[in-house]
Amino acid sequence: xxxxxxxxxxxxxxxxxxxxxxxxxxxxxxxxxxxxxxxxxxxxxxxxxxxxxxxxxxxxxxxxxxxxxxxxxxxxxxxxxxxxxxxxxxxxxxxxxxxxxxxxxxxxxxxxxxxxxxxxxxxx
Numbered sequence: 001x002x003x004x005x006x007x008x009x010x011x012x013x014x015x016x017x018x019x020x021x022x023x024x025x026x027x028x029x030x031x032x033x034x035x036x037x038x039x040x041x042x043x044x045x046x047x048x049x050x051x052x053x054x055x056x057x058x059x060x061x062x063x064x065x066x067x068x069x070x071x072x073x074x075x076x077x078x079x080x081x082x083x084x085x086x087x088x089x090x091x092x093x094x095x096x097x098x099x100x101x102x103x104x105x106x107x108x109x110x111x112x113x114x115x116x117x118x119x120x121x122x123x124x
Contacts, residue, residue, distance in 0.1 A: 005032045027067040037107035039095025043088035084113040
């Protein structure tokens with residue numbers, strides 16, 4: 001279910017984010033509404049498309065999958081992909097910890113397993 005989010009103004013002046021295409025930027029910001037309060041989401045481009053761009057015909061599940069791959073690439077990516085029990089997930093790095101571009105008021109517990117890379121001892 002989509003969530004109401006507030007974006008910090010620093011997102012708009014971020015050196016990394018300023019290199020994104022408009023389409024990639026819209027997907028990135030859309031993911032803020034898709035993920036849970038811990039920054040985690042199921043890595044299913046069809047579900048993501050339905051949540052963040054249901055009326056944008058050009059933003060197909062294939063395009064979203066490409067954007068997720070771009071966001072997960074590089075030395076310091078804002079997105080990390082992982083699998084738990086053969087189910088693909090992702091989380092937005094620094095979504096909660098460090099809260100680079102987002103601040104969650106009264107966060108709820110996640111139903112999605114934590115990332116074994118960034119949260120090896122994470123609870124859910």
